[in-house]
Amino acid sequence: MSSFKLIVNKEKKTISADPDTPLLWVLRDILGLTGTKYACGKGLCGSCTVIVNGKSVRSCTLSVADAAQSEVITIEGLSEKGDHPIQKAWMEADVPQCGYCQPGFIMSAFDLLSKNPNPTEEEVNNVLSGNICRCGTYSRIRKAMQIAVKVGNQ
Amino acid sequence: MKNTLGRRNFIKLTASASGALVVGLHFQSCAPKKEPVENFSFVPLIEIDTEGWVTLIAKNPEIGQGVKTALPMILAEELGADWDKVKVVQGDYNKAYEEQWAGGSYAVILNWDLMRTAGAKVRYALIGAASQKMNVPTSELITRKGSVVHKKTEKSIPFGDLVAAASQIALPEEVEFKPMDTYEIVGKPCPQVDLDNIVNGSVQYTIDLKLPDMVYATVLKNPVHKGKVQSFDDSQTRKISGVIDVIPLDNSNYGGRLIGPNSPNFVNGVAVLANSTWAAFKGTEKLEVVWDNSESKKENTQDIFSHYHNQLNTTSVERQDGNIDQARRRAVSQVEHVYELPFLAHVTMEPMNCIVDFSSEMCEVWAPTQNPEALEQGLIKLFGLQPEQIKIHLPRMGGGFGRRYYVDYAMDAAVLSKKMGRPVKLIWTREEDIKHDWYRPASVQRLSAWLDQDGKVIGWRQVLSNASRVTSLGREGNPAGTEIDEYDFPAGFVPNLQFEYGHVLSDVPLGQWRAVGPTATAFAAHSFLNELAIHNKKDHIDFFLEFLGPPRMVPVVGDFKYDTGRLRAVIEKVRENSNWNSPLPEGQGRGFAAHRQAGSFVAEVVTVEVNADNQLKIVRVDAVVDCGIVVNPSGAEAQVEGAILEGLCAALYGEITIEDGATVQSNFHDYRWMRLGEIPEIHVEFIKNDLPPRGLGEPPLPPAAAALANAIYAASGVRIRRLPIGNQLLDI
């Protein structure tokens, strides 16, 4: 067990964990931030996507040792009241079915739009193709992205 | 329209301590004994508080199919509630709710009358109370947006002011339902009830819950189906910080592989219990286990398929209409083809997991299950519990697709919690989830048709061979029942028709997978019908409409018949929506298939492109659906899109293979799922009518793969008779 410092959703945290513990399980089991989901554990599906130092990462494959001292944003920290324009766009398009993959998609979308507020359809496809939605909400994700881009440009 | 609530249940009103009106099911939990014992329990369904807030209990588990929104919408509609003042709360498992499972597209079908009856009875009480207060006859009153309204004067009293008086009203046996043309909630797109909490990450699935003193667990299972643990060395595991205990799991100490018919027990393996999920996961990686595979058949996919092929010639007749031998003699031509389908996994996004707290006499469970009743039965069987000792909560689930109909993973958790005397959260890794699924059965089908001089199909023979779900799950009855069904299309449409079944025994665990049997039979039938249309040099849709014949009620089995007019209507509409007859660019083609299931009718047209390098792209899907009344158009459209994508995705990539008795695939790298960049444009239209709502989660799935294969043929001339499509086009 070692001790690590992290800034999670703007709050300073000191946690103790084995250095190889993936950030995913630190967030979920230790910090109680369960919006970040486990679905493959191998960096294949994007359900565990969070933002670390401004970049989207798969938290299931990033060890807490490597994440130490970083600034982490999870779905819970995206906005105060769940009203980030991307979240609002997701609601307007009534995207989720089971909902399990959605925080991961929203975080990937957040990463894309913060770097590129006007992505082409191809750029959206490329970035969001790193995530899997088993229920097949993809058409509505596309729609929500269009709404979010439009709102971002106003 | 009148309706009463059947059997053991009836609706009862009471007033709660806070003055709220509580309406629920008064439920006789035991059959009356010789001495009349009052044995009623009361479970709430609706609560209206003095502020006018209406709380509705969602009784069926939510797997992403939208019932948590759709069923309360029906109730709120009949009640005349204001949807903005409705709160929906997930109900726990309770026998009084009846039919509390999720599967077979049945939730809305089974609850349409119950929800309306409950809503109508409460409306009756509220109107009764208002009539006393306003001093006007009840016939002049209606409910609207959370108030009782006097039609003539538009004077109104909000529900909250009526709850005390309403709780005194005696309820009638029979109630009138609201005319459908006055609907304000049902039929309008409604965002799902958990939407805000899903997008802010606060919605809690079972995997997210934490109890005080809870232990985290995972299990390393024998990868070989029907294998056991011979011995194991856990010394390295126990060195990992956080590991609390290592416990072998042997189902032969708990009644064996099956708890009961249709209900599997846990798979043998070794569990690691720890103070975090990660320590448990790591702990299983360090286990050294010697497996005992003496009872395994050590099957391989290739051998399995060759058994299936052989068994096509040793079959039982499952349906026989007319005489196919006579049709064969009269025919001027014959067409025959063989189709192969693989095993498929469910891969729900939230892997199998369960929390059980068995730390006292009570067994409290939080379970992502589509089948709480089987879970209860399993706990009774394994531990000799009384039903009163079991409490089952039903958190929202990250997908189901039929996988969570089986409760094997919950039995794991229960055994471990019992042994530890502490609450246990068991999480399967994705690898275990894929390796120990209850797979959609693989199958081989041979279809033969005999045609007369006009190209009319006068004889049809469909032979399906595989290992059956019935046998795999220890169900009673005919093994053919789950595989080739006497109801399957085209039963009723060909005068000389024979369905046959070749039964093979296998160790591979088999279960229901969204849309079940027709995922195989409809793929073959609708691919084959396309081949027959081509044989006749006819347009597929023209040929199919001729095959159906004029609109009429077609008897299928016994008294069961259906209206081919509804099937024709969705087909004609999809022909129009997809511009079926318009020319396409070079390399593109369209394919069609139609289907009836769970009382609904679906027609689909898939447009694909196969480029010069033989690369396949699905361009567009058009679907037209007649499922009667569409309760929530937003949720309904999502179900149709999801089912179509699932059908297409399975057709493109889905394949579980078996080697030496174990599943080969383990995660999303080798069990591929469609990604955003691959999906076609999808256009869904619903036929508008006032017929009772029918199932929707499954019917759009089976035609998708056939329409895709037919489109590939139209685009490239390559006929796909084996799924998945995989590299078949590239290998040409």
Ligand code: FES
């Ligand atoms: S859980 Fe991390 S990518 Fe799938």
Ligand code: FES
């Ligand atoms: S909404 Fe269920 S996995 Fe995406």
